[in-house]
Amino acid sequence: MNKPELMGFDILKIRRDFPILGQQVYNKPLVYLDNGATTHKPRAVIDTMTELQEKHNSSIHRGIHYLSEQMTDRYEKARETVRRFINAASSNEIIFTSGATGSINGAAFSFGEKYVKAGDEVLVTEMEHHSNIVPWQMLCERKGAKLRVIPINDRGELILDSLEHMLNKRTRIVAMVHASNSLGTINPVKQVIRIAHERGIPVLIAGAQMVQHGEVDVRDLDCDFYAFSSHKIFGPTGSGVLYGKEALLEELPPFQGGGDMVENVTFERTTYNTLPFKFEAGTTNFIGAIGLASALDYLEQVGLEGIRQHEAELIRYARVKLGGIEGLQLLGDAPNRISVFSFVLEGIHPYDAGMILDKMGIAVRTGTHCTQPVMDHFGITGTIRASMVFYNTIAEVDALSDGINKAIQMLF
């Protein structure tokens, strides 16, 4: 097995790339384990954003002057970077949005307008983040359609048998998460997509957590839509991507109207621009999009294989360490998982533990993680979640473990 070090993965150098990591909180070194909420930005991304704003800022797609030509060029190059990163067939399939939530809302709206009618069904899963539930609920309400839910088992895995039974002639789309932000489970999305496609049903994959950790190849998955956020993959906030198969996107109406997404406008009739511009109304967050591309470039430079191996090591270690704490119950323990660990401590409210960990410099997330149905499934009000990425270390897992033991001491 190739050790990450041999592949040039230097954890100390990587941590120096992220300016925010070196700080102290409450006079203790920051142990940042809330990457499921948002990730930090490497110097390369921060510098790109600063440079854009200092030297190159200009409106895209509209101007004829030097700055605008340059910026348009960089924006479209960013689109190509994203295309390559997720292995989409064409950059017409890459739409820049405000984030995963914006992407899913947009896809749900447009798809719904064209294909969902009264009595139709939309299928989601019990482990969805609210951003992949509420837009579909809203759609179903608008159209008089029905929202159905694929259940999970107590290991936090999808019950695939249910999927087969729930797909029927009225099912219009399946929307599911690639990797759960509260359970850590990586779903068998390729299998689900194959099953759905056998019945002619398209699938939207919400990939915000997954892109952080693993390779996403949309052609290999054969998904019809894929949504993710820039800020979860070391890029800036306010940007994200909706990938859609070109043929599908051609058929769909836009979800926002305004400038740049039009071809010809009169009060009688407006025609729309070609892909991908049809779905990018107004002045998009072009600086954010280019920032996202620079984050993807940074990741490729670090080396995706080294990242994966380091995270695999973190998962292995954390599972052992956390598993060894008496009174700690992991929520969801699927064999195929990302480095996200949700747990409860016996007799202790997650909020209390989280507050104590915070004062030890350890940043975790407590609560429902915007997945209330998951909490309901397990009959709890919330968990403590530690979510790690490639700039976290084994020492930080140790710090977490020590912190939890201390919190248990104080609270039990």
Add this chain to the structure above:
Amino acid sequence: MTLKETQKDIVEEFSVYEDWLDKYNYLIELGNELPLMDPAYKNNEYLISGCQSKVWLHAEMKEGKIEFQADSDAIIVKGIVALLVKVMSGRTPEEILGNDLFFIDEIGLRQNLSPTRSNGLLAMVKKMRLYAMAYQAKQQKSNGK
């Protein structure tokens, strides 16, 4: 002791603790010492829920003073709840409305009452003031008869 004096006492008690974990230990103690809330009131009617933790609050007017009973499912929150009850309970509506809760800032717990901290505490303080306003209005009405 006035409401102000009670707060000053609390600030002094906390001043011995510089370390956050010591402060929390003390709050946990206070939370454990808080008299049990009448189980009849620990229901949805008196629930002020935040996203992270639950807070229950019951108020009753007795001889011109408001008696509060409160609880939380998170022990650190319960400690702060205990302090709020200590300060605000057994006071007239005028005392409650006429005083601000400076002790929170001074013991360093402002972050717990910020709107972003959805632990129910900010809502609880608001509710306590609302009760005071309601009782005051009721009092004035019956005085005016």
